[in-house]
Amino acid sequence: MLVEIENLRVQFPTATGMSEAVRNVSLTLGQEKLGIVGESGSGKSLTARSIMRLLPSNARITADRLQFDGIDLLTADEPALRRIRGRRAGLIMQDPKYSLNPVMTAGAQIAEAWRVHRGGSRKVAAQAAIDLLAQVQIRDPARVAGSYPHELSGGMGQRVMIAMMLAPDPELLIADEPTSALDASVQAEILRLIEDLVSRRGMGLLLISHDLPLVSHFCDRVAVMYAGRIVEELPAGELTRATHPYTRGLLECLPTLSHPQRRLKVMQRDPSWLI
Amino acid sequence: MADMIDVAALFVRFGSTQAVKGISFRVAPGENFGLVGESGSGKSTVLRALSGLNADWTGHMAIAGTPLTPRRSRDFYRRVQMVFQDPYGSLHPRQTVDRLLSEPLLVHRMDNIETRIRRGLAEVALPDSMRFRYPHQLSGGQRQRVAIARALMSEPDVVLLDEPTSALDVSVQAEVLNLLADLQQARRLTYVLVSHNLAVVGHLCQRIGVMQGGELVETLTAEDLRAGRVKHPHTAALRELSVELEEPEGAHDPGLASGR
Amino acid sequence: MSAFTTVLSRDWLLSETPASRAQAAWVRRYRGWLQFRANGLAMVGLATVAVMIVASLAAPLLAWQNPSAQDLAGRLAWPSAAHWFGTDELGRDIFSRILYGGRITLGMVVAVVALVAPIGLAVGSVAGYLGGIVDRVLMRVTDVFLAFPRLVLALAFVAALKPGITSAIIAIALTAWPPYARLARAETMTVRNTDFIAAVRLAGASAPRIILRHIVPLCLSSVIVRVTLDMSGIILTAAALGFLGMGAQPPMPEWGTMIAASRAYILEQWWVPTIPGVAIFAVSLAFNLLGDGMRDVLDPRQR
Numbered sequence: 024m025l026v027e028i029e030n031l032r033v034q035f036p037t038a039t040g041m042s043e044a045v046r047n048v049s050l051t052l053g054q055e056k057l058g059i060v061g062e063s064g065s066g067k068s069l070t071a072r073s074i075m076r077l078l079p080s081n082a083r084i085t086a087d088r089l090q091f092d093g094i095d096l097l098t099a100d101e102p103a104l105r106r107i108r109g110r111r112a113g114l115i116m117q118d119p120k121y122s123l124n125p126v127m128t129a130g131a132q133i134a135e136a137w138r139v140h141r142g143g144s145r146k147v148a149a150q151a152a153i154d155l156l157a158q159v160q161i162r163d164p165a166r167v168a169g170s171y172p173h174e175l176s177g178g179m180g181q182r183v184m185i186a187m188m189l190a191p192d193p194e195l196l197i198a199d200e201p202t203s204a205l206d207a208s209v210q211a212e213i214l215r216l217i218e219d220l221v222s223r224r225g226m227g228l229l230l231i232s233h234d235l236p237l238v239s240h241f242c243d244r245v246a247v248m249y250a251g252r253i254v255e256e257l258p259a260g261e262l263t264r265a266t267h268p269y270t271r272g273l274l275e276c277l278p279t280l281s282h283p284q285r286r287l288k289v290m291q292r293d294p295s296w297l298i
Numbered sequence: 299m300a301d302m303i304d305v306a307a308l309f310v311r312f313g314s315t316q317a318v319k320g321i322s323f324r325v326a327p328g329e330n331f332g333l334v335g336e337s338g339s340g341k342s343t344v345l346r347a348l349s350g351l352n353a354d355w356t357g358h359m360a361i362a363g364t365p366l367t368p369r370r371s372r373d374f375y376r377r378v379q380m381v382f383q384d385p386y387g388s389l390h391p392r393q394t395v396d397r398l399l400s401e402p403l404l405v406h407r408m409d410n411i412e413t414r415i416r417r418g419l420a421e422v423a424l425p426d427s428m429r430f431r432y433p434h435q436l437s438g439g440q441r442q443r444v445a446i447a448r449a450l451m452s453e454p455d456v457v458l459l460d461e462p463t464s465a466l467d468v469s470v471q472a473e474v475l476n477l478l479a480d481l482q483q484a485r486r487l488t489y490v491l492v493s494h495n496l497a498v499v500g501h502l503c504q505r506i507g508v509m510q511g512g513e514l515v516e517t518l519t520a521e522d523l524r525a526g527r528v529k530h531p532h533t534a535a536l537r538e539l540s541v542e543l544e545e546p547e548g549a550h551d552p553g554l555a556s557g558r
Numbered sequence: 559m560s561a562f563t564t565v566l567s568r569d570w571l572l573s574e575t576p577a578s579r580a581q582a583a584w585v586r587r588y589r590g591w592l593q594f595r596a597n598g599l600a601m602v603g604l605a606t607v608a609v610m611i612v613a614s615l616a617a618p619l620l621a622w623q624n625p626s627a628q629d630l631a632g633r634l635a636w637p638s639a640a641h642w643f644g645t646d647e648l649g650r651d652i653f654s655r656i657l658y659g660g661r662i663t664l665g666m667v668v669a670v671v672a673l674v675a676p677i678g679l680a681v682g683s684v685a686g687y688l689g690g691i692v693d694r695v696l697m698r699v700t701d702v703f704l705a706f707p708r709l710v711l712a713l714a715f716v717a718a719l720k721p722g723i724t725s726a727i728i729a730i731a732l733t734a735w736p737p738y739a740r741l742a743r744a745e746t747m748t749v750r751n752t753d754f755i756a757a758v759r760l761a762g763a764s765a766p767r768i769i770l771r772h773i774v775p776l777c778l779s780s781v782i783v784r785v786t787l788d789m790s791g792i793i794l795t796a797a798a799l800g801f802l803g804m805g806a807q808p809p810m811p812e813w814g815t816m817i818a819a820s821r822a823y824i825l826e827q828w829w830v831p832t833i834p835g836v837a838i839f840a841v842s843l844a845f846n847l848l849g850d851g852m853r854d855v856l857d858p859r860q861r
Binding site for chain 3: 382384387388396401402452
C-alpha cells in the first residue's frame with residue numbers, strides 16, 4: 024500500500040477548546056485513483072495534506088497509523104519528510120497563479136524541480152523540462168518553457184504545475200481542487216491528462232474536489248467527507264447506488280440540463296450525520 | 299411589451315484589446331437572460347459595462363427605454379443592481395451587515411431604514427441575529443444572501459448576477475438559486491445571469507446567449523438548449539461537456555471517461 | 559432606573575443578538591475594550607500614557623517648585639528629598655521641569671499628529687482612489703516634501719515663520735505628512751478595485767462618500783501604527799528644533815530642549831540629561847504599545 028491512514032484526527036486549538044477538523048478518518052491508497060469529495064470545511068484538504076505533513080503549524084495531528092510506503096509519517100523527521108514531499112509525492116494546488124513563481128519562466132521552474140531532485144547539468148534539466156511539458160500535452164513546449172506564468176492561461180499554468188510535479192517521477196500525486204479555477208472544457212482536459220499520466224506511470228492519485236459527479240469520471244473510488252468524517256466510500260461507478268443521505272443530497276442538489284427541476288432539492292442536514 | 303434591457307452593437311475595449319465585439323440582445327421585463335461562455339469570452343465585461351463599472355464602451359444600451367451614457371444617474375443605480383461572484387470580496391470587511399444594508403438606503407435617501415433592513419434580512423431568510431455580524435463571521439452562503447439583500451435594498455427592477463454561485467458549495471448553490479427564483483417571482487425582477495456553468499444558467503434562465511471570443515454566437519431558449527436544438531458548434535460543445543460531466547459515473551453511458 | 563441598570567449590565571453589553579444599532583455599537587466597544595484589556599502590554603502603554611498626561615495636566619498641583627526658579631548655588635544636584643530628580647545646570651528642579659515639560663512636549667506631539675494624520679490620509683486616499691492626473695499631481699507634491707531632509711525643511715519653515723512652539727508644530731507637521739500620504743495611497747490602491755468598493759459605487763455613492771466612509775476606515779489601522787512609531791521621531795525633531803533655538807524657547811521646559819541644554823554633563827552629572835531622555839523613551843514606548851493594541855482592536859477580522 025502506498026498510503027495507509029488509520030483513525031487520523033486533526034485538531035485546532037480555539038478559544039473554547041479544541042475543534043476537530045478531521046475525525047477518525049481511515050483510508051488506504053495503492054496504485055489507484057481515489058477521489059475525496061466534500062464541501063468546504065469538511066476536512067478533505069487537511070486529510071490529504073496530512074500525508075505530506077503540510078498542515079498549519081497550530082494543527083495537532085494524531086493517528087493510529089499514518090504511513091507512506093511503509094514510512095511512519097508521524098515519527099519521521101524533517102529530512103525524511105523532505106525526501107517524500109515533492110520527490111515521492113507531488114501536490115497540485117487549486118490556482119497555478121499563486122503556486123508558480125511569477126518572475127521565473129515556466130521552463131526554469133520545471134528545470135529547477137528536476138535538478139533539485141535528480142541533479143544533472145543545467146542543459147540536461149532544461150531539455151528535461153521541455154520533455155515534461157510535451158508529456159503534459161503542450162503543443163509547443165519550447166515556447167511555453169520560455170514564457171512567464173502571467174503569459175500563460177489558467178489551463179496552461181496548471182499543465183506547467185503538473186509537469187513540475189512529474190519532474191522527480193513521484194509515486195503519489197495529490198491534486199487539491201486542481202481545476203476549480205478553470206473553465207469546464209479545460210477542467211475536463213486537465214483531469215483527463217492527470218488520469219492518463221497516473222495510469223500510465225502507475226502512480227497513486229488522490230483527487231480532492233467539491234464536485235462529486237465530476238470526480239466520479241476520473242477516479243476508481245470515491246470517499247465522501249462530511250464534517251471531518253468519511254461518511255461513505257464506494258466505487259466511482261456505483262455512485263447512483265449511494266446510500267448515505269449526504270451523498271445522495273450532493274448528487275440531487277445540482278441543477279442539470281438533462282433533468283430539469285422547477286425547484287432544486289435542498290439538502291436537509293441531519294444532526295445524526297455528525298455522530 | 300417594451301424591453302427592460304436593450305443592448306445593441308455593444309463594443310468594449312480594455313486598452314488595445316477588444317473584449318466585446320458588437321453584441322446585441324434584449325431582455326423583456328421579468329425575464330431571466332443568461333450569458334454563458336468560457337473565461338475571456340467577454341460575458342462579465344458585458345455585465346460590467348451594463349452596470350456602469352466600465353465606462354469605456356461604445357454602442358447602444360438602454361434600461362426601460364432610457365439610453366445609458368458612460369456616466370449614470372443616481373436613479374440608474376437605484377434601478378439596476380449587481381451581485382458579485384465572490385461573496386467575501388464583495389462585502390466591506392469592516393462593516394456589519396446592518397451597515398452594508400443601510401448604505402444604499404442612505405445614498406438614495408430612502409425612509410424607514412429600520413423596517414427595510416428587517417424586511418430585507420427576512421426576505422433572504424437570514425435571522426435578525428445576523429444583523430450586527432461582520433462578513434467574516436458568516437458562512438459563504440450567508441454572505442451571498444447578504445449581498446443579494448443589499449442589491450434588493452434600493453428596490454431595483456434589474457439585478458445583474460455575475461457568477462453568483464460559483465464560489466459556493468453545491469448544496470449552498472441550490473439554496474441560493476432557489477432564493478433567487480423566489481425573489482424574482484415576488485418582486486417581478488429582471489435578471490441577467492452570467493455564468494460558465496450551463497446547467498445553472500439553464501435552470502434559472504428562459505433565454506440564453508452563448509459568448510465566444512467577445513461575440514454572441516447564439517441566442518436560444520433554455521428549452522432548446524436542453525433538447526439539444528443548437529445551431530453553433532461552440533454551444534454544442536459546451537452542452538455536450540456539461541451533459542457528460544453533470545451525471546455521476548455509471549448513471550448514463552457511454553460517458554467520455556468510460557472504457558478507460 | 560431599571561432601564562439604566564439593564565444598559566449597564568454585562569449581559570446587555572455582551573449580547574450576541576443586539577436589539578438596536580446603539581446596543582450593537584456598545585457591544586462592539588465593550589468587546590473591543592475587553593480584547594484590549596486582555597493585552598497586557600497595551601494596558602501598560604495605556605496606563606503610562608494616561609499617567610503622563612494626567613501628571614502633566616496636574617503639574618501645578620504635583621510640582622511644588624517653580625520650574626523656572628534658578629538656584630545657581632545648588633546646580634547639578636543629585637536627586638534628594640527637596641529635588642526628586644535633582645537640579646539642572648541652572649539649579650532648576652528637574653522634577654517640576656519634567657512635569658511642566660510634559661505639557662509642551664506631549665501637547666506638541668498631539669498637535670502634530672492631529673494635523674499630520676488627516677492631511678496624509680486625505681491626500682493619500684484621494685490620490686489613490688481618483689488616480690490619473692489628480693494622483694500624479696498630489697504624489698509629485700508629496701515627493702517634493704520627501705526630497706528634503708526632514709530637519710532641514712522644518713528649520714527652513716520655522717525660520718520663515720517665527721521661532722516658537724506654534725511654528726515648530728506647523729513645521730514638523732508639514733514635514734511629517736508625506737509618508738502618511740504614501741501609506742494611505744498604497745492601502746487605497748489595494749482596495750479601490752475590489753468588489754466591495756464596486757458594490758458601493760453601484761449603490762450610487764459619490765466619490766467623497768466612498769473615500770470617507772469606505773476607504774479611509776481601511777487605511778486607519780496602518781496609519782495608527784505608523785503614528786505610534788513616529789511619536790519618538792516627532793519628539794526628537796521638536797527637541798532638535800528647540801536645541802537650534804527654533805522650537806520651544808528657554809526657559810520653557812521642553813524635554814528635548816532639556817536634553818540638548820544639559821548634554822555637556824552626560825559624563826559627570828549623567829542624570830541631568832538622562833531623566834528627560836527616560837521620559838521621552840517611556841512616552842514613545844507607551845504610545846507604541848498602545849498603538850499595537852488599538853490596531854488589533856480596530857481590525858474586526860482578528861476578533
